[in-house]
Amino acid sequence: MHTPDDHDWFELSATDAGLAADDLTGAQVARIGYSAALANTIDEGLLNVSTTGDARRQPGDFTRQAMALQRLVNRTIQAAMVADLMRGDDWETIAEALGNGWDAESAAYEFGEFDLKHLASDPKALWRRVRPSWSAADPAVAATELDQWASRHADPREAVRTDRPVTAGL
Numbered sequence: 001m002h003t004p005d006d007h008d009w010f011e012l013s014a015t016d017a018g019l020a021a022d023d024l025t026g027a028q029v030a031r032i033g034y035s036a037a038l039a040n041t042i043d044e045g046l047l048n049v050s051t052t053g054d055a056r057r058q059p060g061d062f063t064r065q066a067m068a069l070q071r072l073v074n075r076t077i078q079a080a081m082v083a084d085l086m087r088g089d090d091w092e093t094i095a096e097a098l099g100n101g102w103d104a105e106s107a108a109y110e111f112g113e114f115d116l117k118h119l120a121s122d123p124k125a126l127w128r129r130v131r132p133s134w135s136a137a138d139p140a141v142a143a144t145e146l147d148q149w150a151s152r153h154a155d156p157r158e159a160v161r162t163d164r165p166v167t168a169g170l
Helices: 026-047 061-086 091-098 104-114 123-130 139-153
Strands: none
Touching: 026 061, 026 123, 026 139, 061 091, 061 104, 061 123, 091 104, 123 139
């Protein structure tokens, strides 16, 4: 799994974006967690795009890389469920989003551990549950780091440009 290094992330304070962890809601913290999971998955996928090292690859490397991506995608789906539930979606909505004949009862049974609404009033505790291990311990700092990450990866042709693509929407 890709662990961002000093070239990927910058030393930022929570106040750089005008955020403070104590001011974030549970729904905002969950959204930051979802954004972080997406960034991690995308970074890992980007590492596998280049063909320049293929001559040195071992048998099964592509499959191993794809399986690592699948695990990250699964974690991203889990983070998405946490974010959706924290913003008030119900299991009926989650079941519909899952598709393939899921019903609310089955979705709640299978994925109920991702319903972290009981932590809504304690965003720091929620962040401890949803943050990737490489992400900042403070969710406000993590959001600011994600601003930098998203700005570096943004398509210059996008209509909406901001230097705070993550924190501006919180």
